[in-house]
Amino acid sequence: MFRPLSIFVGLRYTAAKRGNHFISFISLVSMLGLMLGVAALIVVLSVMNGFDRELRQRILGMVPHATLAGYGDQGLEDWESLRDQVLLQPGVEGAAPYVQAQGMLTSRGRVQGVLVNGIDPGQEESVSIIGRHMQHGTLSELQGGEYGIVLGELLARFLGVAVGDKVTLVLPEASISVAGIVPRLKRFDVVGIFSVGAELDANLAYMHIADAARIKRMSTGQVDGLRLKFDDLFTAPQQARAIAQAQPRPLYVNDWTRTHGNLFQAIQMEKRMIALLLLLIVFVAAFNIVSTLVMVVTDKQSDIAIMRTMGATPSMILRVFMVQGILIGLIGTALGVLLGVTLALTVTDLVAWIERMLGIEFLSADVYFISYLPSELVWSDVGMITAAAFAISFVATLYPAWRASRTQPAEALRYE
Structure with missing residues (x-):
């Protein structure tokens, strides 16, 4: 050769x-x-x-790609019509209402700060992957008026609770009673535990949107805003702003680049x-x-x-x-x-x-x-x-x- x-x-x-x-x-x-x-x-x-x-x-499967909310403490009225309009926009894969509150969960002498999301179990899976990461229980067990709560796996482990146990939610609001000024407290039953293997397991909890609105003393039919999911998360900020600008009422826009972009x-x-x-x-x-x-x-x-x-x-x-x-x-x-x-x-x-x-x-x-x-x-x-x-x-x-x-x-x- x-x-x-x-x-x-x-x-x-x-x-x-x-x-x-x-x-x-x-x-x-x-x-x-x-x-x-x-x-x-x-x-x-x-x-x-x-x-x-x-x-x-x-992380970005659990947090919304973008949110549309009312300004201040006014909340969002007539959110059903807004959701129907948003779902018609190109690139939008899902939209679901939410009510959000910050507080502390306590059980057996342990206290942990938590972000509580009030959700509609029937619509949440269109904007979140939480339903696919439930270790115990299901989202459908969150029923309005029953005050059930779903905890992250690390949060439940820290509090020492399991499905069927009770936890107390402490809200950063004071109530005046005959005993004086006391913080607002509400007992919840743990109906589910999720695990996504991320930091969200330690500081996130879910409850039914009706229960969340009730503890925040919101009027009937009022929510904090809509959570949106897009087919391309990198275009989510621009698309969310365009949707908000097309609406006759002013809307506050937030997106994942502000919460987890860094x-x-x-x-x-x-x-x-x-x-x-x-x-x-x-x-x-x-x-x-x-x-x-x-x-x-x-x-x-x-x-x-x-x-x-x-x-x-x-x-x-x-x-x-x-x-x-x-x-x-x-x-x-x-x-x-x-x-x-x-x-x-x-x-x-x-x-x-x-x-x-x-x-x-x-x-x-x-x-x-x-x-x-x-x-x-x-x-x-x-x-x-x-x-x-x-x-x-x-x-x-x-x-x-x-x-x-x-x-x-x-x-x-x-x-x-």
């Missing part, structure tokens, strides 16, 4: 056992460094993509910065390729001179050493991609197994917004990492190969 001389000699130089073991060691280190750099980039970017996915699916932006920024930092590992491996080839060129001075005297052109010598450097880059990059893809596909289960074996929790839901290490392999990221690593290793071969092509046969053979 025909092979160009430069490729043949370059492959022989790469596969040959050298007398200088230090050069072989540096060549192996540069290959391993490139492999580890590529693998680390793939795994870390996959984990960051996993956090981004969980943010969109879990978290999303932080993940995007961290992904870019970590990718740049890990790319330095690839650059270090590329410098090792440069040093390896420079030492090989020095070691092969006499061979280069002999090939020159036999008619080899400088461009042929250039290609010989470029083949050697490119082969190191190809092997290191290929092994890195194989290792990185394997780890990216298994890192979630691997970390969970380590947590079970050691009895520790790396990502506590009390601190982080999700309680496990997610991973999502994006093949476009793998392609860009592979291309970048190969391009860096290719550039690293140019100077040593050029230096080899400038070797003068008479100078190289003078002391041979």
